[in-house]
Structure formats: C-alpha cells, structure tokens
Amino acid sequence: MILRILSSTIHLWMFLLAVAFLARSASGGNIRTVSSAEELQEIFLEPVDSVEVQLLPGAYHLTPKQLIDSTCGNCEDPNRQLNVTVGLHIRGNYIVIKGLADHSAVIHTHAGYGLFVDRCTYVVIENIAVTAGVRDTSGEATDAAIVVKNSTALIRGNHIHDNIGDSAIVAAKIVGIMGIAGRENSWTTLVNNRIIRNSWDGIALYRDAEASISRNVIDGVDKATGGKVGGGRGVGIGVTWNAKATISNNLVKRYWKGIGLFVDAHGTVQDNVVEDIVTWGISLWDADKGKPVGFINGNIIYKTGACGAMIASSTESRTPGAFSGNVVTLTGQNPKYDSPDYYCYQCALALHTVPKYFAMEGNVFYNNRRATPDLPDRDIPQDQFLKAIEGHCTRLSSNPIFRDSDFMHQFCQKEK
Numbered sequence: 001m002i003l004r005i006l007s008s009t010i011h012l013w014m015f016l017l018a019v020a021f022l023a024r025s026a027s028g029g030n031i032r033t034v035s036s037a038e039e040l041q042e043i044f045l046e047p048v049d050s051v052e053v054q055l056l057p058g059a060y061h062l063t064p065k066q067l068i069d070s071t072c073g074n075c076e077d078p079n080r081q082l083n084v085t086v087g088l089h090i091r092g093n094y095i096v097i098k099g100l101a102d103h104s105a106v107i108h109t110h111a112g113y114g115l116f117v118d119r120c121t122y123v124v125i126e127n128i129a130v131t132a133g134v135r136d137t138s139g140e141a142t143d144a145a146i147v148v149k150n151s152t153a154l155i156r157g158n159h160i161h162d163n164i165g166d167s168a169i170v171a172a173k174i175v176g177i178m179g180i181a182g183r184e185n186s187w188t189t190l191v192n193n194r195i196i197r198n199s200w201d202g203i204a205l206y207r208d209a210e211a212s213i214s215r216n217v218i219d220g221v222d223k224a225t226g227g228k229v230g231g232g233r234g235v236g237i238g239v240t241w242n243a244k245a246t247i248s249n250n251l252v253k254r255y256w257k258g259i260g261l262f263v264d265a266h267g268t269v270q271d272n273v274v275e276d277i278v279t280w281g282i283s284l285w286d287a288d289k290g291k292p293v294g295f296i297n298g299n300i301i302y303k304t305g306a307c308g309a310m311i312a313s314s315t316e317s318r319t320p321g322a323f324s325g326n327v328v329t330l331t332g333q334n335p336k337y338d339s340p341d342y343y344c345y346q347c348a349l350a351l352h353t354v355p356k357y358f359a360m361e362g363n364v365f366y367n368n369r370r371a372t373p374d375l376p377d378r379d380i381p382q383d384q385f386l387k388a389i390e391g392h393c394t395r396l397s398s399n400p401i402f403r404d405s406d407f408m409h410q411f412c413q414k415e416k
Contacts, residue, residue, distance in 0.1 A: 083138060222254070284310065
C-alpha cells in the first residue's frame with residue numbers, strides 16, 4: 001500500500017516537473033493568441049512543438065473532421081477501427097491551450113471526439129469551457145468532450161458541460177457523450193474541473209490508461225430520468241479493463257451510477273462524496289471475468305436507489321483492496337432495484353464476492369434500507385452517527401469542492 005502511494009506520488013511529481021518545463025518552453029517560444037475557431041484549427045492541422053495557445057473570450061464553433069480511430073477503447077476486441085468525428089485534433093509536444101479563469105473562451109466542438117489529444121508529449125488544457133458535442137453514429141466510439149490517447153496531459157480548471165448530442169441517436173445507441181475519456185497509453189491528471197450535464201460518463205478510463213483524478217465536480221444534473229435524453233447517464237467516474245486511477249476529493253452527484261472499478265481495474269477511491277445516485281454508489285466489480293483491486297476508503301455515499309456499495313472481486317492477490325472508514329447513509333431507497341438481478345444485493349454494503357484478504361473496518365452506516373430482513377443491517381443510532389461523522393464534516397467544510405454537497409448541507413451545517 002505504501003509503495004503504491006509512493007509510486008503514484010513520484011509519478012505525479014515527475015509530471016508536474018515536466019509541466020513546469022513545458023510552461024517555460026512554451027512561454028519562451030511560440031505564443032499564439034487566437035480569437036476564432038478558424039485560427040485555432042489552423043494551428044493544429046499538423047503536429048506542433050512547444051506552443052502556447054491563448055484563447056481570447058468568445059465562442060469557438062469548430063468544424064468537425066472525419067477520422068478513423070485505429071483502436072476501440074471499450075470493445076472486447078480493441079483492434080477494431082472506428083469512424084469518428086473530431087473537433088480539434090491535437091498532436092505534438094509541449095502544448096498549452098488555455099483561456100481566462102472565468103471560462104469566457106467557450107469551445108463548441110460539434111463532434112464526437114471534441115478535443116482529441118493524440119500522441120502528445122505533455123499537454124495542458126486549462127480554464128476553457130467545452131460544450132456542444134455531437135454523438136457519433138457508432139455506438140462503440142468513446143465520444144467525449146476531451147479524449148486523451150497515447151499522451152500525457154494535465155486537464156485543469158475547465159468547465160465541461162452540456163455535451164448531450166442528438167436525442168434520437170443517443171437513445172438508439174444507449175451511449176452518449178462523456179466529459180473526459182482516457183484511452184490507451186495515456187497518463188492524465190484531472191484536477192479542479194467542473195464536468196456538468198453530459199450524456200454519458202463524467203470521466204472514463206479504458207485499457208492501458210492511468211489517471212490522477214482529484215477535486216472535480218461531476219454533476220449529471222438531470223439524472224437521465226423521465227425517459228428523456230439528458231445529463232447524468234452512465235457512471236460518474238468509471239475505470240475499466242486494466243486502467244488504473246487514484247480518485248480523491250471529488251463530488252459525484254445526480255448520475256445513474258457513482259464511481260466504479262470494473263473488470264481488471266486497479267484504483268484508490270478516497271475521500272469522495274457520492275450522492276443522489278439513481279442506482280449504486282461505489283462498485284468494485286469483476287464483471288465475471290476480471291480481477292479488480294480497489295482501496296475504497298473515507299468516502300461518503302448518500303442517497304442511492306440501489307445498494308450503497310458493492311464488492312464483487314475474484315482476485316487472489318494478497319493486497320486485494322479495502323472498504324474502510326466510509327460513511328453510507330440513505331441507500332437502497334428504490335424498491336424497483338430490490339432484485340439483485342438488477343445490480344446488487346439491495347442493502348448498504350452488498351458483499352457478493354469478497355477476496356480473502358480484503359479489509360473492512362471503521363465504516364459508518366445509518367438509516368439505510370434493505371430489501372429483505374435476511375440482508376445485513378449495520379445501521380447505528382442517529383446520535384452515534386452524528387458523532388461519527390464530525391471529522392468528515394470538518395473535511396467537507398474546508399474544501400470548496402463540496403459546497404454543493406447535499407450531504408454536507410443536511411448533516412454538517414449547524415443551525416445559526
């Protein structure tokens with residue numbers, strides 16, 4: 001566990017040092033100030049080297065291009081080629097694309113792969129708004145406002161919102177448009193982004209992708225309810241196949257599903273708030289074919305329709321993960337999901353397949369619903385619960401990321 005944390009920290013610091021070099025290199029070299037979509041797309045017609053693109057306030061309506069993606073990020077056969085549309089194809093080395101801190105530079109991508117970071121050495125995308133994606137007709141395309149593949153990227157302080165797509169296409173294909181997708185051989189640092197009302201996963205990582213995901217607000221808004229195609233479909237944060245991630249201090253709310261580690265994923269999920277979720281809150285799921293490892297610690301899971309958390313991992317590792325120090329309350333609220341055939345045993349903590357050395361301790365349960373009396377009831381009385389969450393409330397109150405948390409408003413704000 002300690003070695004894994006140190007490895008992630010070293011990797012992050014190496015990346016930050018490289019970003020610092022990138023900033024110096026770009027600042028001392030080629031600075032391009034642009035005010036139109038045509039100028040922006042002209043810069044990236046070919047791979048570029050050591051360039052900083054400063055976007056002036058305004059609306060940038062991109063003209064999408066047709067492209068063949070050489071691999072399929074979320075297919076059983078990853079070698080399948082897909083026809084996709086791309087708004088801005090970013091290739092090269094040491095690239096910065098940034099706007100002002102007020103997100104007054106708004107990129108309307110009009111494409112499936114909005115900003116496609118492809119075979120890049122160190123890219124920074126900062127302080128821009130990315131919106132108006134269009135769903136590709138292939139249901140296998142990993143459409144997202146930002147797609148990162150074979151690249152190292154820092155995506156920081158952006159507002160990624162309202163990438164919905166055509167309702168008829170999204171309804172037919174089931175999948176919509178994600179906020180950010182990490183693809184093969186990518187290392188991505190995602191920090192302080194607001195990923196709001198997109199029609200598929202907020203953040204998704206696929207094969208051979210790694211990411212540090214921290215201090216982001218991922219809000220589906222609509223919860224994709226009422227039969228309409230809107231925001232909040234899919235998973236708030238999903239890590240699948242053999243992807244790896246450290247996920248900490250994020251607010252995930254109003255989504256179909258919360259945070260998931262799937263198939264052969266490895267992840268640390270720590271100190272997040274997952275709330276107002278249609279089905280389950282946090283899931284470690286082998287999909288009956290993988291061996292995922294997940295350290296799920298210190299999270300708050302509040303108000304879900306199905307189980308609060310599910311553990312279903314068949315790994316035989318001596319360090320298979322943990323579910324410790326979490327707060328789980330008001331889960332299993334929708335009788336529609338009482339059958340475990342839907343998602344999970346309908347209770348606060350659904351233990352399907354638990355590895356031998358998987359640790360579980362120090363969790364706090366309160367006011368949860370269970371479908372049948374034979375399912376475990378771990379709830380404690382209200383006075384004990386309020387005492388137990390005091391440390392969590394202190395942490396939430398000191399972090400502006402959680403200012404819109406329903407849990408914090410319900411349990412942590414003292415009456416004046």
